[in-house]
Amino acid sequence: MVRFENVGMRYGLGPEVLRDISFSLERGALHLLTGPSGAGKTSLLKLIYLAERPSRGMISMFGRDTSALQRDELPALRRRIGVVFQDFRLLDHLTVLENVALPRRVMGETEAQYRADVEELLAWVGLGNRLNAKPPTLSGGEKQRVAIARAVVAKPELLLADEPTGNVDPDIGGRIMRLFIELNRLGTSVLIATHDQRIIERLAATKILKLSEGRLATTNQAAHQPEALRA
Amino acid sequence: MNMRVLAPTTDLMPPDSASGTTLHTIVAVMSFLACLTLGAVLTLSRMASEWTEGLSGSVTVQLLPSPQIGGEDQLAEALRITRVWPGIFAARPLSRSEAMGLLKPWLGEGDVLADLPVPQLVEVTLTPGKQVDLAGLGKALKDQVPGATLDDHQRWNRELASFAASSEAVGWAVLLLITLATLAIVIFATQAGLQAHREIVEVVHMIGARDVFIASEFQRHFMWLGLRGGVIGLALAIATLFASSLMWDSRDAPVGAQYLPQLVSAPWHYVWLLLVPAITGLIAMFTARITVLRVLGRMP
Incomplete structure (x- = not known):
């Protein structure tokens, strides 16, 4: 569904905020994007929802190379993504x-x-x-x-959420995460960017992308099941 | 289900946005000036054509006192020659009071008129559509009636036509300047509106809105703004024109004011003035659309 190959990104003439990012997101899966504040999670999401262009590398969305897309093709692609x-x-x-x-x-x-x-x-x-x-x-x-x-x-086929529990108390945060799991069950691919350790520990994602200082440090398969959150 | 009817096309731009009261005021002033200028241009055009038509349809025989002929004989002879001249419809001598009336606006009412040696005037009406040898008539009068001259108004005609044409040109130039200024203001306001509502634009852009959708939201906003401002300006202009016509017609008006041209002198002029708000709205709409599309084109 989404594939990044050696993607780098910088704002203007500044330093690269993302470096050599390579990963792919599977259809129908629940993914987590983690990392400390400032690691580049929001920038990575912006690349996925086509708000920014990479300074290098290749991004493929729904099977299409985004660098080859005409500008008037982007709205149709964005409508397949919820943010x-x-x-x-x-x-x-x-x-x-x-x-x-x-x-x-x-x-x-x-x-x-x-x-x-x-x-x-x-x-x-x-x-x-x-x-x-x-x-x-x-x-x-x-x-x-x-x-x-x-x-x-x-x-949308893909739902992106940027720190969805960052502004709410733990109880509401738990309810929101259950909402995402339910949406995922209904067939939507979900990518949640969060640095909330409780969510990371409790949520069974098929893939965890860990960003650190602009680099994708690890790609783990999650081991947990989301039972705790469903309760 | 809640069946409340949602305002289905609530503007994406907040109603009290950047362009609020100040822009309304500016557009209203522009519309006001445009209405006054358009009224003046239309009136000039109408007056020029009326003057020209009026003067072209008539000529004047002027009889100055002459030692070679008495006043009554001079008038009778002039009338005789004129009335039989081919293409002349009528020749009517003006009474002394009518001649005085023509001078009143310039000299006022008073004893001074009584002492003036006002020449005898004959108003000659030409038969419409017929060619008249005015040069021949002028020569015949000059040769046969001492002190008689024919004024065919050609000098006045030329001067009036020239005055009207140049005044009209100035009027259209002013209208063009007002239009350009309105364009510049709307471009500036649209850009300011885009800047002030950048977040709204970004959100709508990111959820998959096409540029034309966003542009249509802005253009609708500015079209109504242009229309509202235009109507306010029109209302003010009509009030001004109406007040000025009352003043010109009043007894308290300055001497001669009633002979000055009124800015709107025909009812159908008001129909033209109604176009001003519509055009203001259209200008605002298209300017906003082009500006927004240009700015959005720079977004990813």
Whole structure:
């Protein structure tokens, strides 16, 4: 689904923030991307969701070499990826429902086409009674769930989450991780960037990518099963 | 299911965005100036054509006192020659009070008029559509009636046409400048709006929005802004024009003011003025669209 080969990345003329990154993400799997703050996790995610271009190396997304893509081909590719941003990045002047519906709206769907799905999804993440609330009135956990709902509303093949438990308390964090496991069960590939050791220890990911100072230090198969989180 | 009707096309740009009150004010001022200028251009064009048509359809015989002929004989002779001249529809002598009336705007009302040796004037109306040998008529009058001259208004015609054409050109140039200034303002405001809402643009871009989708959000926002500003400017301009026409018509107006051109002198001019907000909206819309597409083109 996603393949990196000797990828390097720098911002402008600065030093490389990612160096010689090679890995692949399998379809339908749950992956973790770990590493300390500043290791380059967000930069790596940006490369995957096509917000940045690599300065060297090759990235293949859904079987296509991204360097060979025309600019007008990128939106279609991005729609196959859902992103939960670290800082949520909700639009404060839109309601919860409008925020979540945004990916469907940019696909050209009308409200009649997406409204029922959005309401159902919001009920599923426990926000069925907050449809018309604006993000500034939501708690951190609620914002996080809105961001997750927005990321999955268009049924992406790959879901990326950047520190999804970083802004919420452990209880909410656990619920959010269970949400990801459930989405993964339903067929979505999931890549979660986190440096939360509890999540890493408790979550059974098929692959753990560990970043350190811009390099992919290890690639481990996870040994644990996610039973603890399901309980 | 909650059946509340969601505003389905809630702007992605917040309503109180960068371009809010200040830009509305600027666009309203631009629209106001454009309306006044357009009104002036239309009126100049209409007046020039009216003057030219009015003057082309008539000529004036002027009879200055002459020692060789008495006043009544002079007038009778001039009328006789004029009325039988081919292509002349009518010849009517102006009374002294009518001649005085023509001088009033310049000299005011008072005893001074009574003492003036006002020449006798004959208003000659030409038959519409017929060629008239005015040079021949002028020569016949000059030869046969001492003190008579024919004024065919050609000098006035040429001067008026030249004045109207140059004034119109200036008006169109001002309209062009206003349009360019509006374009520049909208480009600046769009870029500022993109900068102020960079995060919104980035989020929408990253979730797979095509450039034209984002551009359409901006262009809709700016189209309404242009329309609203344009309507405010139009309303102010119409109020100004209406107030000025009242002032010109009032008894308190300065001497001669009623003879000055009113900026909008025909009802259909207001229809043209209605186009100003529409054009302002369209200019804002297309400018925003082009600006946004250019900026988005630089994003990955």
